[in-house]
Amino acid sequence: MRKTLATFSVWLLAVSAQQGVPQGGSNTIGVPRGTVTFSTTRQLVVEDVIVKSQNGKPVDNLKASDFLVTEDGKPQQIGVFEFQKLSNEAVPAPPPALQQRTEVVAAAAPPAVKPLTAIEIAPEKPGDLKYRDKRLMVMFFDMTSMPIQDQMRAQAAALKFLNTQMTASDLMAIMTFASDIKVVEDFTDDRDALTQDIKKLVIGEGQGLDETVSDDSASDTGAAFQQDDTEFNIFNTDRQLSALESAVKMLASLNEKKALVYFASGMTRNGLDNQAQLQATINAAIRSNVSFYPIDARGLVASAPLGDATKSSPGGQAMYSGSSARAVTGNFQGQQETLYTLASDTGGKALLDNNDLSMGIVQAQKDISSYYIIGYYSANEALDGRFRRVKIALKDKDTAARVAKLDYRQGYYASKEFGKLNTTDKERQLAEALMLGDPVTDIDIAVEIDYFRLAHDRYFVPVVAKIPGSELELARHGGAESTRIDFIGQVKDSAGKIVQNVRDTAEVKLKGQTATDLGKHPLEYDTGFTLAPGKYNLKFLARENETGKMGTYEINFVIPDLTADQKLLPISSVILSSQRIALDAAVFSAEKDKKLLAANPLVEAGQKLVPSVTRVFNKNQEMYIYLEAYEPAATATEPIIASVAFYRGKTKAFESAPLEISQGLNEKSKALPVRFSLPLGKLQPGRYTCQVSVLNPTARKFAFWRAPMVLTQ
Helix, strand or coil: CHHHHHHHHHHHHHHHHHHCCECCCCCCECCCCCCCCCCCCCCEEEEEEEEEECCCCECCCCCHHHEEEEECCEEECEEEEEEECCCCCECCCCCCCCCCCCCCCCCCCCCCCCCCCCCCCCCCCCCCCCCCCCEEEEEEEECCCCCHHHHHHHHHHHHHHHHHCCECCEEEEEEEECCCEEEEEEEECCHHHHHHHHHCCCCCCCCCCCCCCCCCCCCCCCCCCCCCCCCCCCCCHHHHHHHHHHHHHHCCCCCCCEEEEEEECCCCCCCCCCHHHHHHHHHHHHHCCEEEEEEECCCCCCCCCCCCCCCCCCCCCHHHHCHHHHHHHHHHHHHHHHHHHHHHHHCCCCECCCCCCHHHHHHHHHHCCCEEEEEEECCCCCCECCEEEEEEEECCHHHHHCEEEEECCCEEECCECCCCCCHHHHHHHHHHHHHCCCCCECCCCEEEECCEEEECCEEEEEEEEEECHHHHHHHHHCCCCEEEEEEEEEEEECCCCEEEEEEEEEEEECCHHHHHCCCCCCEEEEEEEEECCEEEEEEEEEEECCCCCEEEEEEEEEECCCCCCCCCCCECCCEEEEEEEEHHHCCCECCCCHHHHHHCCCEECCEEEEECCCCEEECCCEEEEEEEEECCCCCCCCCEEEEEEEEECCEEEEECCCEEECCCCCCCCCEEEEEEEEECCCCCCEEEEEEEEEEECCCCEEEEEEEEEEEEC
């Protein structure tokens, strides 16, 4: 063994000597044939550390040797050390100078030349400081979430800050989000250019993409549906979070501390939202040293119980029971909760319920006082995606005693490489990806979870995942004839215990008609679980194996005990669908258990009803509606009457004829199936609220269900 090692070492030295000598006077380095190249990757970790004394002022006389940095308890060697000295004194913009008239006619200015490439955030090299002693702030205008009056208010606040509150150390960048992210201006201190950019913002841009509600606070807007939306971005909260994630990734190459001031009119959360996307956005911001400073552009809002002059009042009993006012308050608080979460989890602050929106920018300005940039090359070279805890302390006890605050990020998620996995490691790495605290969101996934009663303590829970077919376009362009999609998921109860899991694989052809339809039709995958009533968490992951792209979906859900409340008629989830498929054609199915398949109420006569998930339909389609009404104490069928209605705001656009069901009670589950088949051709394209009403005249009980849907041309 010693002889082998010695020979190998000498051969490496000989290679090194030959590489250092130019061959034949050429500039090309000669490399012996058969040379093996070894490479390694070291990750530079940059921490922005704010050190303040007892009087609140920055401590500016420290050296690299004064700091002790550890990662997961292991000391790290500081390789980058800089002090950023920032000014906090506002420098008002100079008044416009008076110009004397002259008789000489000035030459016409040449027309502005439109740039050929889009403006981008200019990067900097690792360890290099491009913006020394500068405070970096981004004003991000989310036009999709702000109505016109809020866009104008945000514009005025930005102009006020530029004119009266900007300091000599401030560098500002401007980004907007309408249909996509646009960098309007890279970091600059040119007030005139920034002012012109703000004034050029298109007021009204991004309208029509706002969220709608279907509760007691809803009003009749009469708004038409925008055809630019696709099936996966109609309900746009995930789009907003994904846009913020993309924005902070643009800023990742800059080593300085950054603040992103996010102008929005709240951020509505709904049942289709992916919790993994929220976590991925926060983690991306932490890795990029970006703090969010959300500003609620609505300012201080006083909500009238029956609505203000901008919308019609809600109708019905909700006006008198107080449920309308409660719904308004709940929706408003929910919209602000996400903004607060973005700020608190990234070290920023949210400005809520304040009419002076410029105070939010000033808050970001004050929080980024003079600070130290400390960088080190992590001794842990594993790209395992795990969280690494960072601790920074002062070595000298006397120095530490006069320091009141040491502010820095407490850790980060390491990078994770999935594209270089061999066959043996793929299964293990797929399971690890599911467990990552930093979710992977390369692939868009929408998931629907429903429940149907099997017995008093057991419910069948079908889970349907939908993936855009366009996600496979990259694999097809790479020349692959087929690809494999891996699915893995788990269900945890309220105690965090895994109660169900799924692992499946599906082959997708990338040639012929299937490839042609990839950009037009989504891929659907379904599975099912048997669960008891309670609170659960589902985490689901899909991986496309040709490119290695993955997507994570996470959501909390509740399986109710439908027999606990005897006052209302218990009903199951309501399925909206436009497709029935034969069981032998359902290649995206994990229901290998024949007993579980037999228990699935969505299967009838060899065909399966496929839930829509995104609830987006076409006028040329037939809508299938399925639900179950339960009569736990009945020994024979008690007739029920059901109907379906579509509302645009508070205006009823369509209502089906009453459907009477007098037979079909399942003796074991006490379920009475309710089925509708409705043509959609008579409805106009737009956003609707679908309402299903069920009445049991014998027991004098009723139930109704509502959900938003979209109809396209």
